[in-house]
Amino acid sequence: MILALTILCISNNTCAGTRNCTKTEKQAANEQLFSIANAPDIQATLISTHLPNGLHTSNVTIDNEQVFYQSGYLVDHDTDLRTSLWVSYKLTKTDIDNTEGKDRVNCFRRDPRMSYSQTATPADYKEPIYDQGHMANDADLKDNLTEQINTYLMSNMSPQHCRFNRGIWLSLEHLTRKWANQYNTVYVTSGALFDRDKDAQRDADDQAIRMKSNSGKERVAIPSHYYKVIIRENNGGWTGVAFLMENTNDKHGSSWDDVKPDVIYSITNIGVIESLAGVTLHPNMDRVTFTQNLSDWDLSTNKANFEASCM
Numbered sequence: 001m002i003l004a005l006t007i008l009c010i011s012n013n014t015c016a017g018t019r020n021c022t023k024t025e026k027q028a029a030n031e032q033l034f035s036i037a038n039a040p041d042i043q044a045t046l047i048s049t050h051l052p053n054g055l056h057t058s059n060v061t062i063d064n065e066q067v068f069y070q071s072g073y074l075v076d077h078d079t080d081l082r083t084s085l086w087v088s089y090k091l092t093k094t095d096i097d098n099t100e101g102k103d104r105v106n107c108f109r110r111d112p113r114m115s116y117s118q119t120a121t122p123a124d125y126k127e128p129i130y131d132q133g134h135m136a137n138d139a140d141l142k143d144n145l146t147e148q149i150n151t152y153l154m155s156n157m158s159p160q161h162c163r164f165n166r167g168i169w170l171s172l173e174h175l176t177r178k179w180a181n182q183y184n185t186v187y188v189t190s191g192a193l194f195d196r197d198k199d200a201q202r203d204a205d206d207q208a209i210r211m212k213s214n215s216g217k218e219r220v221a222i223p224s225h226y227y228k229v230i231i232r233e234n235n236g237g238w239t240g241v242a243f244l245m246e247n248t249n250d251k252h253g254s255s256w257d258d259v260k261p262d263v264i265y266s267i268t269n270i271g272v273i274e275s276l277a278g279v280t281l282h283p284n285m286d287r288v289t290f291t292q293n294l295s296d297w298d299l300s301t302n303k304a305n306f307e308a309s310c311m
Contacts, residue, residue: 025149046070075123093180171305178301189228223248
């Protein structure tokens with residue numbers, strides 16, 4: 001988004017640009033993926049790093065989901081829906097500090113660990129309605145080039161309406177980085193939900209609406225809702241906050257003062273999300289630490305988003 005980059009240059013002393021990854025950079029990033037895929041010990045370390053309260057566990061019997069491991073994040077991918085169901089990663093103040101002034105490095109590509117039939121390709125997103133929404137966003141992980149490049153795997157993408165992706169969702173991404181800077185370390189989980197009929201139950205995969213590409217193919221399912229769950233250590237224990245939002249093109253505004261009421265309205269109990277998703281998040285964490293009391297989380301200020309760039 002050129003508008004986004006221009007505003008970033010104006011608002012900061014350090015100006016970040018954008019470029020595409022090189023063939024060598026992409027090859028090195030892909031090689032890391034396969035190296036981790038063949039190393040159970042590294043996978044175990046990544047779980048303890050990014051999910052210190054245990055790997056999220058599915059409560060439904062579905063054989064088309066698989067957890068994939070990257071050094072920067074973990075992702076649960078559905079090969080029928082061809083999108084991620086959740087991603088999780090640790091985000092620290094040091095991570096944020098080390099992203100200062102670094103370029104966005106685009107590297108959209110099919111996940112080489114899966115076949116064409118199992119995951120999306122850039123061609124699936126060539127259509128007029130939806131953004132390629134990052135689940136693990138590149139801005140959080142661009143302190144490490146390989147980790148940033150691997151946020152551009154299509155297994156990490158999800159179809160999001162423009163005003164959702166560049167608006168309220170981006171506001172939550174800004175807020176997450178603010179909290180990482182303020183509280184030193186946070187653990188982020190972003191997820192996609194499929195409840196088109198709004199019966200508070202996860203829809204069957206064959207009920208999902210699919211995005212229609214310019215070529216006429218309908219392969220990638222469109223989530224009805226997205227969620228974000230953020231936890232951190234606090235006074236020797238853990239505290240968490242959960243957000244649940246519908247994937248629409250509704251206007252929320254660009255300034256934080258405009259968006260904040262809708263962000264607060266989206267706060268929910270983690271049990272609501274777990275029921276919709278059919279998953280137990282942070283299974284070793286006390287459920288009562290997730291509360292709609294925001295005294296532990298500072299929502300006083302935040303950056304503007306780029307909803308205004310949508311038509």
